[in-house]
Amino acid sequence: MKITKNTLGCRKQNKDTIINCGNSVEHERHGNGQSDSRMIETDNINTNKPTEGMLERILSRDNMNRAYLKVKRNKGAGGVDKMEIDELLEHLKTHREEILTSLLKGSYKPYPVKRVEIPKEGGKTRKLGIPTLTDRVIQQAILQILSPIYEKQFLDTSYGFRPNRGCHDALKKCQEYANEGYWYVIDMDLEKFFDTVNQSMLIEILSRTIKDNRVISLIQKFLNAGIMDKGMFIESEVGVPQGGPISPLLANIMLNELDQELDKWGYRYVRYADDVLIFTKSRRAGQRQYKRASKFIEGKLKLKINKEKTTITRLDQVKYLGYGFYRIKGKCRFRVHPKSINKLKDKLRVVTGRSNGMSIERRKRKLNQIIRGWVQYFKLADMKSIMKSIDEWLRRRIRMITWKRWKKVKTKFENLQKLGVAKDKAWKWANTRKSYWHTANSFILSTTLTNARFEKQGYLSFLKYYLEVRV
Numbered sequence: 001m002k003i004t005k006n007t008l009g010c011r012k013q014n015k016d017t018i019i020n021c022g023n024s025v026e027h028e029r030h031g032n033g034q035s036d037s038r039m040i041e042t043d044n045i046n047t048n049k050p051t052e053g054m055l056e057r058i059l060s061r062d063n064m065n066r067a068y069l070k071v072k073r074n075k076g077a078g079g080v081d082k083m084e085i086d087e088l089l090e091h092l093k094t095h096r097e098e099i100l101t102s103l104l105k106g107s108y109k110p111y112p113v114k115r116v117e118i119p120k121e122g123g124k125t126r127k128l129g130i131p132t133l134t135d136r137v138i139q140q141a142i143l144q145i146l147s148p149i150y151e152k153q154f155l156d157t158s159y160g161f162r163p164n165r166g167c168h169d170a171l172k173k174c175q176e177y178a179n180e181g182y183w184y185v186i187d188m189d190l191e192k193f194f195d196t197v198n199q200s201m202l203i204e205i206l207s208r209t210i211k212d213n214r215v216i217s218l219i220q221k222f223l224n225a226g227i228m229d230k231g232m233f234i235e236s237e238v239g240v241p242q243g244g245p246i247s248p249l250l251a252n253i254m255l256n257e258l259d260q261e262l263d264k265w266g267y268r269y270v271r272y273a274d275d276v277l278i279f280t281k282s283r284r285a286g287q288r289q290y291k292r293a294s295k296f297i298e299g300k301l302k303l304k305i306n307k308e309k310t311t312i313t314r315l316d317q318v319k320y321l322g323y324g325f326y327r328i329k330g331k332c333r334f335r336v337h338p339k340s341i342n343k344l345k346d347k348l349r350v351v352t353g354r355s356n357g358m359s360i361e362r363r364k365r366k367l368n369q370i371i372r373g374w375v376q377y378f379k380l381a382d383m384k385s386i387m388k389s390i391d392e393w394l395r396r397r398i399r400m401i402t403w404k405r406w407k408k409v410k411t412k413f414e415n416l417q418k419l420g421v422a423k424d425k426a427w428k429w430a431n432t433r434k435s436y437w438h439t440a441n442s443f444i445l446s447t448t449l450t451n452a453r454f455e456k457q458g459y460l461s462f463l464k465y466y467l468e469v470r471v
Helices: 005-009 054-058 061-074 085-094 096-105 133-151 167-179 199-209 213-223 247-265 283-300 338-351 360-378 384-406 409-418 423-430 436-440 451-456 462-469
Strands: 113-119 125-130 184-189 227-229 232-234 268-272 275-280 311-314 323-328 331-336
Touching (some): 054 061, 061 133, 085 096, 085 133, 133 213, 167 323, 167 331, 184 283, 199 213, 275 283, 283 311, 384 409, 384 462, 409 423
Antiparallel strands (some): 184 275, 323 331
16 A cells, blocks of 8 residues: 555654753754753653553653653664654654643554665565654653563573673673583574564563553554555554664563573573574484474464574584684684675775775775774684784785776876885886786785885774784
């Protein structure tokens, strides 16, 4: 069904939200030169009343202010209403009362999410659903109240999208299990998890904890808001669209049911979002545990296991969170999985492309950003030799784009002389017909455009940075 102007018009009221800046929201200046220190002078919600429910806590001034600031910091693309981040504050100020009223009365209607596809390995794509900025503020406000409540229910063996937990913690837990002798794993793949979550099941699980039916109804409206994909409206009766602030929490709430069951059975496992590893001491034990776990996942939770991608194998045969594993002297160690190396090189190729139009300084900043982020993530791994190899490869690419930037024979000749090359050799190389990539590896460039020179110019080294931050 196409989404029409009337379809969007019925949701027009929700373009803006309800927060009161007070003194806690950043003071911004707009075109009229006035400081927006307060959006509204009064806050009609008195959260000190003992009879008030969860919705009032969600809509309290302080909570909504924090939500607004969080959304603003995260920036991101706008939704189907095309509102941009710099428009958000003015809309929140202007329409506070009408949106507050609609939320309290239960008449609030979220916009459909905007479908965005991002590339994955193997040419596939991951489908994201981007809510409008206003809907993101409201979802963020819900998240801030619900997250501390559900954190008390979550187990220590889940690590994704949780405060003070991350990939490194999950990986260290894997290492701990392996060092205890659990070297076989069930590498569980939940097929299109976010797209296939049974909403009725999720609402039933939420209702066990959330006793304010207005909050349940509001969450359900976000789930059922629909998807806008290339001008077409698609209903969303199944799944939890990825992209909204509340989606990771809802995913964890759903999969916490699996966590509780696996823990009750005494299984050793690690879960990061929908990436699940169950640890066993033998392949046969893995087969037994898989049979039991799959029955619960598909029967009770009504999720689907991708049987083609789910494997029972040794830990050193799996890729988990970009890492690989190996064993030396009976102890589990980390390595960078080859696929992660390939992805890194693909990213570096884009930045060091000969024709991407980047300035020298912009390219340098981008490269250093990639190096810092990538090494920080993979610093648990043993990768000195890999870092040395990538450094050599990257320096060659920088020499290649430098050589190309010089373009004319005269420029090459003059620059080579400035770098200390004898006149006759400089002229010879300035006139070479060899490819840019071949020339970048030549003696003449490797001894003039040296690693030390690049370092002096501010280029980071993978190896040196790794040696600084490794654990």
